[in-house]
Amino acid sequence: MFDTGATAIRMQRSQGAAHVVMGPRGLIDLAQRGSAKAMLPRMTAGLPEIVFLNTSGGLASGDRLSFAVDLRAGTRALATTQTAERAYRATGAPARATVALNVGAGGWLDWLPQETILYDDARLERDTAVDLAPGAGCLLLEMLVLGRLAMGERPTRLHLRDRRVVRREGRVIHHDALALDDDALARLSGPALTGGAPALATLAMIADDAPDRLAAARAVLDEPGVTAAASAPPGRLIIRLLAADGWPLRRQINRLLRVLRPDPLPRIWQV
Structure with a gap:
């Protein structure tokens, strides 16, 4: 007799971690394993670039990426x-992603990842931690697109x-968190959430002189199809953006980056 009873299928899970250490003269150390890779393309202008890649093609239930x-x-x-x-549909535990960014004294990091696309029934938990030494600063971007x-x-x-948590010498100076679940999606059109916009982003500059760029940022917040606002609490410039589609959102972010930083946009981006 054949056994027709249900058999639990153990799904293969993706795990990956990539860690890059750089000094003023270039790469010091590179460690990578599993699905996480890091590339350092040769640059002729602008900041040295680190390009991370998840070779698994996305995040599913139980995956781990660092x-x-x-x-x-x-x-x-x-x-x-x-x-x-x-982030694909998940049938079990959430995928977990961590980003750890450490910037030494007087250093600067632009963390400008491309967007995260959340499929229906996706489950993702992600933590981005930034540690800044005295005199260090950073520019942080997060783009989310809800659905294909x-x-x-x-x-x-x-x-x-x-x-996302930023600390300077161990003290929290910026904390930004977003939680979405089934109930929140049902109320997404409300003014307290996204007004129905499925594409959203936050751009945060952390530096003593970041508030000085507020006027320049507001002057370019006029991309058609994008709703945006900027504020400048002490030591920070925070810009939040909503759009009906990812492309106008990206165009608006590109314009912001051009006025907020002197360097070219990431070479890997499609612009």
């Missing part, structure tokens, strides 16, 4: 991702916990 950058004193660099990250918009997908089920 990116880390350590900049020594006086080092300036840009870190980004090769393509948009995708080109296919008309709008998620009705979702579990997202996305947190």
